[in-house]
Amino acid sequence: MSTKETKTREAICALGAKLAARGLCPGTSGNISARIDDGWLMTPTNSSLGELLPGQLSKLDLSGKHVGGDPPTKEALLHRSVYDVRPKDGAIVHLHCTHAVAISCLDPSCHHNKETTLPPITPYFVMRVGKLPLVPYFKPGDPKLADAIRDYAKGHRAVLLANHGPVVAGTSLSAASASIEELEETAKLHLLLQGFKVRLLSEAQVHEVEEAFPS
Template structure:
């Protein structure tokens, strides 16, 4: 496992990269990394472009703030993912434009919101369930996320945005970026005749169950 110092630096680099590429804006979005005895999280009301490694929120194993600024108000989403995915080491949550746009569309399949447009989407994201809308700060949203997180490392919050966990920070980042790009492609292709990956092609890309 990377050192805490390296994790702090990596979180800040990723935050700046996401912001400068237009994948988040204002003070939206949050990032966390699992440590041996707790978590590092981005603070509340801070732009991901302006993160200070020394001021990241350091939480203990019970989720209590140990040092740094107060954590993101959506820290409960991160902990819900970690609680169901003990092998994962990072979580990224964005309000990225195209994924949010897809999250408000009528008629999507709530069990799998985006179609299998590319092989990389299938491999990095897999199935993407839609979590029903909850108002900001509603802690019952954590229960809804936890109910899906054991089977899915990526979920889309209705009228809100994606939450993605990964075995590492780079894996979580790659998956959420692939998700956003696939959402963009999906919106570009709406109304067009498309050739999606077949069921057999998708099955060949996904790891065996269990």
């Protein structure tokens, strides 16, 4: 095993522990993956992100075959679909964090618009997430979900699975983590602000942030 792979395994476990400590992955929900030179590392199915061991992580080769560790997350196909259309990204985090899942369960008429479920409340949401489209519902692990997510992931680093939760890709594990934590915080703010008149960032302000902090 290469030094790089060993460090990536350790980084996935450290990230899982951090997300669990922050209450973002209850029970055995959520999964993390990272691209490595000869395939992918993924969290195993039915594992707690707060209790991962480096040697336990699932390893898939470049064809998607399971070649080491425990059996991979049931969402392995979903992860691979996102990697296929986002070749520059090296990590994916999928969580069942409470506030983002709540947004995913709302009637579509409650969402900001057809392009994004969450509005531009803060510049940090624009920087780290951008737009958050809603992917139609499929049961967890359904190959049809992996197929459906491709079109959404091509132009978005983050997507929201209906009645399920967010999936965020990043150039690194730390980048994906920062984005999904910002997403969850924005979902929380959005729900807290229901019933109030909210000042959103204008189109010009959103563009200004996008120009200053390109993704």
